[in-house]
Amino acid sequence: MTTHARTAAAGAxxxxxxxxxxxxxxxxxxxHPLPVVVARAEDVWVxxxxxxxxxxxxxxxSALNFGHRHPALTEAAHRQLDRLTLTSRAFHHDQLAxxxxxxxxxxxxxxxxxxNTGAEAVESGIKLARKWAYDVKGVPADRATIVVAAENFxxxxxxxxxxxxxxxxxxxxxxxxxxxxxxxxxxxAAIEAAVDETTAAVLIEPIQGExxxxxxxxxxxxxxxxxxxxxxxxxIADEIQSGLGRTGRTLAVDHESVLPDVLLLGKALGxxxxxxxxxxxxxxxxxxxxxxxxxxxxxxNPLAAAVGSAVIDLLATGDYQRRAAELGEVLRAGLTTLxxxxxxxxxxxxxxxxxxxxxxxxxxxxxxxxxxxxxxLVKDTHGSTIRLAPPLTITREVLxxxxxxxxxxxx
Numbered sequence: 001m002t003t004h005a006r007t008a009a010a011g012a013x014x015x016x017x018x019x020x021x022x023x024x025x026x027x028x029x030x031x032h033p034l035p036v037v038v039a040r041a042e043d044v045w046v047x048x049x050x051x052x053x054x055x056x057x058x059x060x061x062s063a064l065n066f067g068h069r070h071p072a073l074t075e076a077a078h079r080q081l082d083r084l085t086l087t088s089r090a091f092h093h094d095q096l097a098x099x100x101x102x103x104x105x106x107x108x109x110x111x112x113x114x115x116n117t118g119a120e121a122v123e124s125g126i127k128l129a130r131k132w133a134y135d136v137k138g139v140p141a142d143r144a145t146i147v148v149a150a151e152n153f154x155x156x157x158x159x160x161x162x163x164x165x166x167x168x169x170x171x172x173x174x175x176x177x178x179x180x181x182x183x184x185x186x187x188x189a190a191i192e193a194a195v196d197e198t199t200a201a202v203l204i205e206p207i208q209g210e211x212x213x214x215x216x217x218x219x220x221x222x223x224x225x226x227x228x229x230x231x232x233x234x235x236i237a238d239e240i241q242s243g244l245g246r247t248g249r250t251l252a253v254d255h256e257s258v259l260p261d262v263l264l265l266g267k268a269l270g271x272x273x274x275x276x277x278x279x280x281x282x283x284x285x286x287x288x289x290x291x292x293x294x295x296x297x298x299x300x301n302p303l304a305a306a307v308g309s310a311v312i313d314l315l316a317t318g319d320y321q322r323r324a325a326e327l328g329e330v331l332r333a334g335l336t337t338l339x340x341x342x343x344x345x346x347x348x349x350x351x352x353x354x355x356x357x358x359x360x361x362x363x364x365x366x367x368x369x370x371x372x373x374x375x376x377l378v379k380d381t382h383g384s385t386i387r388l389a390p391p392l393t394i395t396r397e398v399l400x401x402x403x404x405x406x407x408x409x410x411x
Contacts (some may be wrong), residue, residue: 014049034372034379041068044391044398046377055402057371057378059391061209062241062352065268066314067391073271076310077303084302089295095305102312103269103278106250108259111286113279114300114308118240118266119155121277124294125203125236125264126159128279130179131288133200137232144200149185153210154203154238166210186216188223195227201234201262202227206252209241212385213347213354221256234261234285240277244268245315245392248325248350255349261285271311276304320392324350330396331388334403342410351392357384361410374405 016037036054040047044067047053059065066073080095087093100112113128115121126146133144148154150165161169162176170176183190191202206221208214221237228235237260242252244265249255251263262285266277279286298304314320328350335346335353345356357367364380371378371386378386390399 016049019049034368034377036372036377043067043069044394052375054372054375054377055390055398057376057388057390057402059389060272061267061379062244062246062389063267063270064272065245065320065392066271066311067393068272070271070314070393072314073273073307073310076306077271077273080303080306086298086301086303088297089300093302093305095302095309096300099300099305099309099312102309102316103265103280106312106315107263107265107280109263109280110283111281113281113286113289113294114304115266115277115279115296116275116298116304117155118264118277119157119160120296120299121240121264121266121279122154122160122203122238123157124279125201125238125262127294128262128281128285128289129201129203129234129236131293132234132285133198135288136284137200139198139200143198145179145181145196145198146200147181147183147191147194147202149204149208150182151185151208151211151214152205153208154205154240185211185214186220188220188227191224192227192231195231195233199231199233201236203236203238205238205242207242207247207349207352209352209387210381211354212356212382213349213352213387215347215349219256221253221258225258225260228261236260236262236264238264240264240266242352244311245320245324246350246352246389248328249321250315252349269308269311270304271307273307274304276308276311278308324392327351327392327394327396327399330399331403334400334406338403338407338410341407351388351390351394353388354381355386355388355406357386357410359384367409370409371405374409376402376405 019037037049038046039049044056045053046056103112104110113124115124130144133139148163154160159177161173163180164170181194183194225235237253239251261282263280270276332348342358342361344358347354364384364386367386368378368380380386
């Protein structure tokens with residue numbers, strides 16, 4: 001792109017409408033964002049190009065658990081930027097060992113495979129499970145299966161959408177990757193019926209985020225853990241959205257004191273600064289990978305490791321988990337008050353909620369747009385459901401103000 005074209009696209013009169021219009025001919029239309037153009041942000045607040053301020057009640061789908069530009073995280077990034085940003089894994093660097101050790105300690109597992117995006121972590125987890133099935137369990141070559149849950153969201157790659165039940169994610173992208181068995185979420189009997197001698201793993205989200213923050217029954221995660229142990233297969237927990245403080249615990253599986261064999265992390269692990277993801281696993285599982293069999297140029301790079309380490313330092317205090325648990329009660333109380341007054345139902349754990357709006361009041365998109373007009377940014381999913389996931393740094397007063405704005409919109 002020429003300098004003139006870049007200047008024209010970036011300028012576009014520096015208005016929201018102008019910048020949105022400048023995107024249309026040059027940016028792929030794979031998203032349908034709210035019509036807000038964010039230019040600055042700090043903590044729980046963002047500001048558009050005209051200077052209007054909004055409360056961020058989505059937090060980048062949990063990528064911004066610690067708010068925008070958390071000082072400890074930006075300081076870690078600046079410090080590392082001045083020293084070293086990338087080596088690739090062709091060489092060692094001085095940030096990786098401490099990052100991996102602290103992440104293993106935080107999660108209670110042994111070894112870390114650093115990657116970049118959440119989808120990359122899921123793909124890596126799938127490969128790891130299949131390799132383990134062939135090398136350790138003795139599944140015949142190319143016969144390994146993985147049991148997954150309906151209404152899941154694990155990413156957008158071709159393999160991952162192969163086991164999605166969302167037709168908008170699948171249509172037009174086949175042929176699909178075989179080897180997956182889809183069962184209803186929150187149904188232990190269905191998992192047990194699907195597991196056999198070819199099963200490498202059961203892969204689930206402990207709480208289904210994209211589906212509308214769907215929380216399984218108490219005992220479900222414990223049951224999955226016991227079932228997979230009996231069946232001799234792996235339990236893979238995708239905590240890319242639910243993990244790292246969001247639900248009031250470090251991990252969503254911690255609510256049932258369950259330790260999976262493989263844990264998938266991302267989003268908040270990068271502190272809202274750089275994409276960082278990781279597969280964390282038991283040693284005997286991770287050691288099936290050997291040099292040359294899997295990798296990523298940017299996976300575990302020095303900048304990512306430095307920021308990830310700073311994120312883990314924040315979580316190690318336990319403060320953010322406690323805040324999410326305490327303020328989660330405020331969120332739950334506010335939504336309970338609104339139930340029957342425009343809210344037909346909700347599911348919440350910690351500072352994370354899926355809120356079902358009376359369809360007669362509008363679609364989830366329309367409710368999101370009305371909240372935007374009140375200075376609140378949320379995102380819809382599945383018809384008339386909206387998701388609330390503010391940064392864990394939000395105050396009680398600001399959260400209550402947001403709930404008052406939702407009440408006003410529903411009225």
